[in-house]
Amino acid sequence: MNTPFEPQFVDGLKHIFEQRIVFNRLLGLRIAEVAGDGVSGHLEMRPELVGHYSHQRLHGGVISAGLDAMGGLAVMAAIGARHMDEAVLQRLHRFGKLGTIDLRIDYLRPAIGERFELRAQVLRLGSRVASTRMEFLGADGKLLSTGAAAYIVS
Amino acid sequence: MNTPFEPQFVDGLKHIFEQRIVFNRLLGLRIAEVAGDGVSGHLEMRPELVGHYSHQRLHGGVISAGLDAMGGLAVMAAIGARHMDEAVLQRLHRFGKLGTIDLRIDYLRPAIGERFELRAQVLRLGSRVASTRMEFLGADGKLLSTGAAAYIVS
Amino acid sequence: MNTPFEPQFVDGLKHIFEQRIVFNRLLGLRIAEVAGDGVSGHLEMRPELVGHYSHQRLHGGVISAGLDAMGGLAVMAAIGARHMDEAVLQRLHRFGKLGTIDLRIDYLRPAIGERFELRAQVLRLGSRVASTRMEFLGADGKLLSTGAAAYIVS
Amino acid sequence: MNTPFEPQFVDGLKHIFEQRIVFNRLLGLRIAEVAGDGVSGHLEMRPELVGHYSHQRLHGGVISAGLDAMGGLAVMAAIGARHMDEAVLQRLHRFGKLGTIDLRIDYLRPAIGERFELRAQVLRLGSRVASTRMEFLGADGKLLSTGAAAYIVS
Numbered sequence: 001m002n003t004p005f006e007p008q009f010v011d012g013l014k015h016i017f018e019q020r021i022v023f024n025r026l027l028g029l030r031i032a033e034v035a036g037d038g039v040s041g042h043l044e045m046r047p048e049l050v051g052h053y054s055h056q057r058l059h060g061g062v063i064s065a066g067l068d069a070m071g072g073l074a075v076m077a078a079i080g081a082r083h084m085d086e087a088v089l090q091r092l093h094r095f096g097k098l099g100t101i102d103l104r105i106d107y108l109r110p111a112i113g114e115r116f117e118l119r120a121q122v123l124r125l126g127s128r129v130a131s132t133r134m135e136f137l138g139a140d141g142k143l144l145s146t147g148a149a150a151y152i153v154s
Numbered sequence: 155m156n157t158p159f160e161p162q163f164v165d166g167l168k169h170i171f172e173q174r175i176v177f178n179r180l181l182g183l184r185i186a187e188v189a190g191d192g193v194s195g196h197l198e199m200r201p202e203l204v205g206h207y208s209h210q211r212l213h214g215g216v217i218s219a220g221l222d223a224m225g226g227l228a229v230m231a232a233i234g235a236r237h238m239d240e241a242v243l244q245r246l247h248r249f250g251k252l253g254t255i256d257l258r259i260d261y262l263r264p265a266i267g268e269r270f271e272l273r274a275q276v277l278r279l280g281s282r283v284a285s286t287r288m289e290f291l292g293a294d295g296k297l298l299s300t301g302a303a304a305y306i307v308s
Numbered sequence: 309m310n311t312p313f314e315p316q317f318v319d320g321l322k323h324i325f326e327q328r329i330v331f332n333r334l335l336g337l338r339i340a341e342v343a344g345d346g347v348s349g350h351l352e353m354r355p356e357l358v359g360h361y362s363h364q365r366l367h368g369g370v371i372s373a374g375l376d377a378m379g380g381l382a383v384m385a386a387i388g389a390r391h392m393d394e395a396v397l398q399r400l401h402r403f404g405k406l407g408t409i410d411l412r413i414d415y416l417r418p419a420i421g422e423r424f425e426l427r428a429q430v431l432r433l434g435s436r437v438a439s440t441r442m443e444f445l446g447a448d449g450k451l452l453s454t455g456a457a458a459y460i461v462s
Numbered sequence: 463m464n465t466p467f468e469p470q471f472v473d474g475l476k477h478i479f480e481q482r483i484v485f486n487r488l489l490g491l492r493i494a495e496v497a498g499d500g501v502s503g504h505l506e507m508r509p510e511l512v513g514h515y516s517h518q519r520l521h522g523g524v525i526s527a528g529l530d531a532m533g534g535l536a537v538m539a540a541i542g543a544r545h546m547d548e549a550v551l552q553r554l555h556r557f558g559k560l561g562t563i564d565l566r567i568d569y570l571r572p573a574i575g576e577r578f579e580l581r582a583q584v585l586r587l588g589s590r591v592a593s594t595r596m597e598f599l600g601a602d603g604k605l606l607s608t609g610a611a612a613y614i615v616s
Contacts, residue, residue, distance in 0.1 A: 368562050
């Protein structure tokens with residue numbers, strides 16, 4: 001499933017994900033890698049993202065929002081890899097139909113640091129539902145939170 | 155468990171929740187009611203909170219972050235109600251020790267609108283763990299998302 | 309949505325649920341009420357269902373299995389209510405296509421007792437996915453566990 | 463964390479898990495490996511465990527019950543590894559204090575087959591709460607279901 005995507009597809013995904021999904025931009029979510037079998041990204045700590053005033057801890061909502069978004073991106077990449085016969089724009093257009101059904105986040109350790117990494121992987125891509133697993137890591141690679149989500153893929 | 159809180163306690167909770175938890179302020183989360191058996195709040199739609207560019211839909215991460223925060227607030231209120239013998243500041247101080255263990259969000263319907271209501275209720279408050287149930291509603295009272303979470307209470 | 313079902317439909321559902329789904333029979337799951345807007349049932353404590361040898365506590369797996377099954381039953385009832393124009397057998401046939409996508413269970417209090425009640429309600433029935441909320445109660449009506457699940461309805 | 467346990471500790475865990483937790487015995491859950499950093503086990507298909515009469519599919523409740531039990535076992539093993547200074551019986555005694563806080567199961571693919579493998583790993587072991595990740599696989603190693611759970615460790 002590890003198909004190399006065209007640069008236009010990756011650029012298109014990045015533009016939609018980082019810019020047009022305005023809340024992702026507010027979070028500062030950036031895509032690092034996009035492949036059919038998994039995606040990764042990162043975000044930088046900023047004062048607005050603090051959840052715990054006394055410890056400068058990242059707000060749990062930034063983690064849940066970020067992992068939800070990354071899971072959706074992983075599904076998009078897996079769909080993209082499955083439909084390499086379609087034109088780039090047609091594949092990108094599928095993003096608009098994706099919706100999160102539900103999400104679980106486990107907060108393992110406090111997210112303190114300047115930069116965090118996010119990873120997501122599709123465990124199953126069906127014709128109607130996709131299931132993903134996500135990880136939120138510190139700059140040192142320590143696992144801080146994990147997630148699981150289901151998405152509807154029209 | 156429906157204890158009437160002192161205005162100072164409610165004001166203190168509001169200040170911590172709406173101002174000092176910076177990301178809550180970014181989301182625009184506002185507390186409406188705080189009682190030992192449940193809390194409610196609201197947030198207004200703003201362009202930065204959009205998750206789906208073509209439908210002006212609220213980003214799922216705003217919902218998960220908001221419901222996580224409201225669940226924590228409900229736990230704080232329940233703890234506050236249980237410790238009415240303590241001074242206000244002492245009770246408020248307990249907020250700093252609260253942490254989300256895990257969270258589940260079910261996205262039922264697209265969150266489109268100008269204003270949303272959030273509600274949370276504690277299902278069980280133990281000495282170490284509290285469990286909550288949360289709801290995210292449209293201005294018309296329609297249920298848009300539900301949540302469940304567990305919190306560690308020191 | 310509170311449609312009165314034909315006795316044949318209810319009997320058919322009971323037969324499938326209590327007898328043909330063999331593991332439900334092993335658990336001793338019994339249907340009490342079936343309506344388009346919610347279902348209820350019960351199960352009796354038996355020595356084989358014990359999870360904690362020293363406290364005679366019901367195994368958490370009995371609770372998760374029971375709530376998953378009840379959520380599915382609630383979806384079936386909601387589908388049945390939506391398709392009252394179809395013949396009974398045709399509606400019952402839809403049961404075979406139902407599948408659980410994912411499930412969350414919150415264990416609030418130890419399940420100790422001789423009889424337990426289970427309830428489930430559909431929060432949203434879409435054309436492809438249904439979301440439910442479930443409760444597991446003691447004979448005294450005390451809430452012991454809650455659940456949330458998503459089902460694929462083909 | 464990969465401490466080799468004494469045979470008495472492993473035998474003791476097996477006895478508690480496979481025999482004294484009666485519902486595990488009913489499911490036919492068997493431990494294969496027990497280490498501080500993860501555990502594995504298996505179960506055989508039997509007619510009583512069928513959930514879907516027409517496809518001879520394993521009941522989802524067997525999967526959720528099995529993964530919950532395996533997550534708990536992984537926590538026990540991690541606790542055991544952390545307390546190697548304690549006598550075997552003292553460590554085994556800790557099992558009685560373990561409780562599941564909540565559980566999420568993702569059903570990825572139908573569980574059809576004669577034998578299934580279960581794996582669990584502790585993502586974080588705190589002084590009060592432990593978080594685990596679990597997998598349910600077919601005999602061919604195919605991932606059929608995944609789980610995440612939180613446990614209270616006294």
